[in-house]
Amino acid sequence: MFKQYQAQCEQFISENMKTDLAHDLLHVKRVVKLATLIAEDEQAELNVVLPAAWLHDCVSYPKNHPLRSQSSLHAADKAIVFLRSLDYPQQYLLAIHHAISAHSVSGEIQATSLEAKIVQDADRLDALGAIGVARCIQVSSQLQRPLYSEVDPFSDVRSLDDQQFTLDHFYKKLLRLKDAMNTRLGRSIATQRGQFIENYLQQLATEI
Structure with a gap:
């Protein structure tokens, strides 16, 4: 049933x-692809x-915006207004x-439904793996944050601070995502992508 609304949703989000830069239409399309795979599993x-x-x-x-923590709630409100304008079936709107x-x-906000857990997994998976590394660096570059601390790159002594250093974000958030997955397929993909990040960091350590 959703197929008849897909083109309008794509136009609206674009x-x-x-x-x-990390939250663009390509990101959305990757999340849709992952969410579809997990939902079918x-x-x-759908x-x-x-x-x-x-x-x-x-x-x-943006990451440094005072309303950043409210993005998802505001997005949900705006999405429902849009879907109502399309006469999307009422029974799905609350979910x-x-x-x-x-x-x-x-x-x-805790995901309590299976569908919410799937969308959460899909979005978090796009922060892992090769694309996750690229997206993290894209955002940090926009915020003009250096890649790492010259004195203590891997935070062996100092506390992690991803507001100051890009590399800290891998340890403070990204590598922890694989343990927060809700679904079987989400956990499987997250394990693979998390290993890629760990391999990347090991390689980076030999180069700096």
């Missing part, structure tokens, strides 16, 4: 994404998962709102 309701995946970043404040609201780490 017009409404105004944030950092879990036999979840009429909830797919619109939530497409619209999850229709509001996304879609929750799935979008709960997808963000910074929002700290």
